[in-house]
Amino acid sequence: MPGLLRGVARTAVIAGTATAVSNRVSRRQGGRWAQQDAQQQAQQEAQQQQAAPPPPPPPPAAAPADDMTTKIEQLKQLSTLKEQGVLTETEFAEQKRRLLG
Numbered sequence: 001m002p003g004l005l006r007g008v009a010r011t012a013v014i015a016g017t018a019t020a021v022s023n024r025v026s027r028r029q030g031g032r033w034a035q036q037d038a039q040q041q042a043q044q045e046a047q048q049q050q051a052a053p054p055p056p057p058p059p060p061a062a063a064p065a066d067d068m069t070t071k072i073e074q075l076k077q078l079s080t081l082k083e084q085g086v087l088t089e090t091e092f093a094e095q096k097r098r099l100l101g
Contacts, residue, residue, distance in 0.1 A: 074099055 075096065082092040 071099055 078087065078092055078095050078099070081087045082089070087095070
C-alpha cells in the first residue's frame with residue numbers, strides 16, 4: 001500500500017508541475033501574440049492614414065442652363081412689373097439690358 005500511495009503522490013506532483021509550466025507558457029505566449037497584434041494594428045492604421053483618399057473635389061459651379069433659367073424668370077418678372085405700370089418702358093429696357101448684358 002505504501003508503494004501505491006507513493007506512486008499516486010508522484011503522479012500528482014508531476015501533473016501539478018506540468019499544469020503550472022503549461023499555464024506559464026500559455027500566458028507568456030498570449031502576451032507575445034497580444035504584442036504582435038498591437039504592432040500589426042498600429043502598422044495598419046499608419047498605412048491607412050498615409051493612403052487616405054483625397055477630399056472630394058468641390059461641386060461644379062452652376063451650369064449655364066441654370067443661369068439662363070434664372071435670367072428668363074427675372075425677365076418675366078420685369079415684364080409683369082411693366083404691364084402693371086410699375087416700370088416705364090425705358091426702365092424696363094434698362095433692366096433688361098443689365099440682365100442680358
